[in-house]
Amino acid sequence: MWTAAGSLLAWLWLLLCQGSFWRTDVRLPPRREPEVWPSVCVVVPARDEAAVLPDALPSLLRQDYPGRAELFLVDDGSADGTGDLARELARRHGGLPLTVGSPGEPPAGWTGKLWAVRHGIGMARARDPEYLLLTDADIAHAPDSLRELVAAARTGGFDVVSQMARLRVESTWERLVVPAFVYFFAQLYPFRRIGGARTRTAAAAGGCVLLRADTAERARIPDAIRHAVIDDVALARAVKRGGGRVWLGLADRVDSVRPYPRLGDLWRMVSRSAYAQLRHSSLLLAGTVAGLALVYLVPPVALGAGLASGNGTAAVIGGLAWLVMTGTYVPMLRYYRQPLWLAPLLPFTAFLYLLMTVDSAVQHHRGRGAAWKGRTYARPDAVPDEG
Numbered sequence: 001m002w003t004a005a006g007s008l009l010a011w012l013w014l015l016l017c018q019g020s021f022w023r024t025d026v027r028l029p030p031r032r033e034p035e036v037w038p039s040v041c042v043v044v045p046a047r048d049e050a051a052v053l054p055d056a057l058p059s060l061l062r063q064d065y066p067g068r069a070e071l072f073l074v075d076d077g078s079a080d081g082t083g084d085l086a087r088e089l090a091r092r093h094g095g096l097p098l099t100v101g102s103p104g105e106p107p108a109g110w111t112g113k114l115w116a117v118r119h120g121i122g123m124a125r126a127r128d129p130e131y132l133l134l135t136d137a138d139i140a141h142a143p144d145s146l147r148e149l150v151a152a153a154r155t156g157g158f159d160v161v162s163q164m165a166r167l168r169v170e171s172t173w174e175r176l177v178v179p180a181f182v183y184f185f186a187q188l189y190p191f192r193r194i195g196g197a198r199t200r201t202a203a204a205a206g207g208c209v210l211l212r213a214d215t216a217e218r219a220r221i222p223d224a225i226r227h228a229v230i231d232d233v234a235l236a237r238a239v240k241r242g243g244g245r246v247w248l249g250l251a252d253r254v255d256s257v258r259p260y261p262r263l264g265d266l267w268r269m270v271s272r273s274a275y276a277q278l279r280h281s282s283l284l285l286a287g288t289v290a291g292l293a294l295v296y297l298v299p300p301v302a303l304g305a306g307l308a309s310g311n312g313t314a315a316v317i318g319g320l321a322w323l324v325m326t327g328t329y330v331p332m333l334r335y336y337r338q339p340l341w342l343a344p345l346l347p348f349t350a351f352l353y354l355l356m357t358v359d360s361a362v363q364h365h366r367g368r369g370a371a372w373k374g375r376t377y378a379r380p381d382a383v384p385d386e387g
Contacts, residue, residue, distance in 0.1 A: 001314040003294070004302035008321040010295050015324055019190025019201075022183075022328035024335040026191040026249040028163070031151040037067025038131055038154070040146060041124035041213075042096075045116035046137035047076035050085050055257040057086060059140040061095030065147050071098040072123045073137070074116040077105060082137075099123060114222040114231055121216065132216060134209040139165050141208075142253030149210040152247070158195075159215040159244035160236060163251035164205035169336050171261040178260070179336045180349040181270070182250075183329060189233070195247045202240040206232035208254050215244050229276040250335060267356055274360035285361050289354055296350035299325060322347070 014021070042060055046053070060071055071090075075083035083100045090098040103119035106112050117134060124132060131150060135141070153161045164185075167178045189203035209232065211221070219238040228234035236246045260266045278284040302318025305311070326343040333342055 004317040007298040011324040019193040021190040024331040031155040039068040039129045040131045041129040042133040043120035044073040049137035050080040052138040063146045074120040076116040136207045138258035139207045160246040161210045162204035163208045165207040183332045202236040204232040204236040270356040271360040274357040
């Protein structure tokens with residue numbers, strides 16, 4: 001009964017005091033089109049992305065942007081012909097000019113993606129852009145995406161405007177895991193707090209980050225975050241530490257085309273960075289496991305055990321906590337256009353995330369670290385305050 005009461009109190013605190021994390025109406029802020037459109041360079045790091053590039057790159061080439069814009073795709077040692085395919089897509093579709101570069105293997109202390117981003121920003125600086133759009137090779141943009149991002153940044157005076165792309169939700173496992181992934185992220189980094197000039201909460205979504213070029217230079221991006229596995233959060237924190245303003249919200253017309261059809265695909269996506277999020281701390285891992293159990297697993301267990309043992313108080317308290325949990329998850333399911341009967345299954349999904357987090361720690365202590373696309377980072381160090 002008392003454990004269930006602790007869970008209910010935790011949910012009431014999350015509901016009322018955690019920046020309305022459960023709301024999904026944080027979209028691009030009010031904006032107006034500037035009289036003179038600034039120049040933009042789009043940087044796309046890509047490693048073995050031939051499978052998704054035909055669905056994503058043409059959307060960038062076809063951007064309806066009134067100002068000067070140019071694309072730089074950085075082929076990060078691909079073995080599947082990503083660079084050649086990008087050139088062929090540019091010839092076939094036309095649109096914005098595309099330059100394909102290759103930085104070679106990253107030196108010690110750099111993650112592959114950030115080394116590719118560094119190379120892309122270096123190529124872009126020759127064009128002296130006012131803004132950089134950092135976007136992944138699996139992200140498809142609506143034709144007006146770039147102009148909307150720039151208009152929002154100019155109108156609001158933001159140094160970073162980032163949208164969390166709508167991830168693919170088609171397979172059974174995607175329906176169970178993907179909306180919860182975004183829900184948990186918003187719980188950790190409430191979007192409404194990120195945009196506040198006086199708040200310390202900072203995060204971005206790496207698939208779509210519009211960044212002022214002079215801000216990137218002042219914050220030494222990406223050099224200052226070169227070993228960050230969770231690079232989007234590290235980028236936002238570096239900008240905020242330097243006095244910059246950051247905005248993050250959900251996207252309406254920016255979509256990830258990468259499939260995660262099997263549980264194993266989703267497991268690897270989460271576990272590769274989960275322990276880095278905890279700063280590789282066994283103490284934080286233990287606290288996270290206990291917290292996940294108290295907040296997500298106790299309510300249904302208390303309800304079931306209370307009914308089975310005749311402890312009505314425990315059953316009622318557990319049921320109320322589960323009800324609050326379910327209610328806060330409903331907006332995210334609606335955003336992803338998923339059936340609402342999935343909402344009561346959130347404890348099961350949270351249990352999967354608990355196992356993924358523990359597995360991330362196990363892989364780290366086995367020396368495998370964050371493994372991704374043929375590279376393994378034995379100890380992916382974070383920026384000093386990342387966590």
